[in-house]
Amino acid sequence: MYNMLIVELNRRSVSSTRAALDWGLLGFSIDNETDVDSALAxxxxxxxxxxxxxxxxxxxxxxxxxxxxxxxxxxxxxxIGDGTNFGLARKAMQYQVSDYLPAPLCLNDLSASLQLIRRKLDADKSVAWEMKPPEPASVIDKVKEYATKALSQNITLKEISSILHFNCSYLGQKFKYEENMTFNEYLLKQRMERAKALLESTDLKIYEIANEVGYSEMDWFYKKFKSYTGVSANEYRKMRSITA
Incomplete structure (x- = not known):
């Protein structure tokens, strides 16, 4: 539905144009009806x-x-103009109007004109949609993607900021605002969830899993994993194997 503005220059004809047709059937909705003084505003x-x-x-x-x-x-x-004034119609075309309909108004002509205008609007919309560039990935999506790919490495937000050419402090604040957690909290969550998945689905040694998720010091991995899950890595694997 296309929204339209009706401007009645002669106040005695107010509402006469609105009542002329069932505008909705033609794809238009009368959003406002006004006089010349308010039209531009x-x-x-x-x-x-x-x-x-x-x-x-x-x-x-x-x-x-x-x-x-x-x-x-x-x-x-x-x-819509005076029907006897053909010079007026020619002047109107100088302003690239879509159509000029003479009064007294023929409703069939008005309907046909609106259908043509609607087809043009539909075509313009289709072209605009085809030419619309794809939405670029947000910088936070890029941060998360890079973190996921580098999960086994000692990755930091400072390093990612440098790669993406962003100020580290700004990126950290933006990340927390959009994700409702800090980057380090997000990274810990991704590492622990990945470790849980590996414990459940593989026979990898605990130290191998620790390396896979970016921990070279086993004590540190054990501490982080137990803090995150409430149990040790070995206990978690046994629990999952029993329930599997």
């Missing part, structure tokens, strides 16, 4: 897919509004 406050300007009886004001809109926006404009 509304356009500046939010994006619209279409602006319909009913300038019957007030052609100069309508063209002036088109000119002011085109200063900052390429939003599609559909004009």
């Amino acid at each position: 509304l356009l500046a406050s939010k994006p619209y897919s279409l602006v319909l300007i009913n300038m019957v009886g007030m052609p100069e004001e309508g063209l002036a509004l088109c000119s002011r809109i085109r200063v900052n926006s390429r939003v599609p404009i559909l004009l």
Whole structure:
């Protein structure tokens, strides 16, 4: 559904355009209906897919509004103007309006015009989506990926920061904000979870598992593992083998 702004230059015709069609069936939603004084402010406050300007009886004001809109926006404009003034239609095209419909308004013409505009909007959206670049991986995702690949090494956030060309202090704060834990806490968790998996699924010696997860000192690994799981590595392996 495309949102649209209706601008009624002649206040006596307010709501007449809104009541003309079932806009939703044509893929449009009337987001606002306003006069010329508020139109530019509304356009500046939010994006619209279409602006319909009913300038019957007030052609100069309508063209002036088109000119002011085109200063900052390429939003599609559909004009409703005096049917006998063909010179007005030619002037309107100078502002690259999508269509100019003469009054009295033919509802079939209005419907056909809206369908054409919608097809153009659909096509533009498809092109924009195809051309949209893939979302780059966040720097925190890169930190986590690097940590996972280097789990068996003595990796530090300082080293990763240098590789990624980031300030270490900034990266540490950003990591804690996004992950709700420090980098060292995250690294410990990954190492302990990996150690648990190896204890459960392999016959590797405890010292081999310790090396696999970045610990060269066995006492330090034993201490960290028991603190993390509540049991020693040997006890954990026995427990898992019993329950398997």
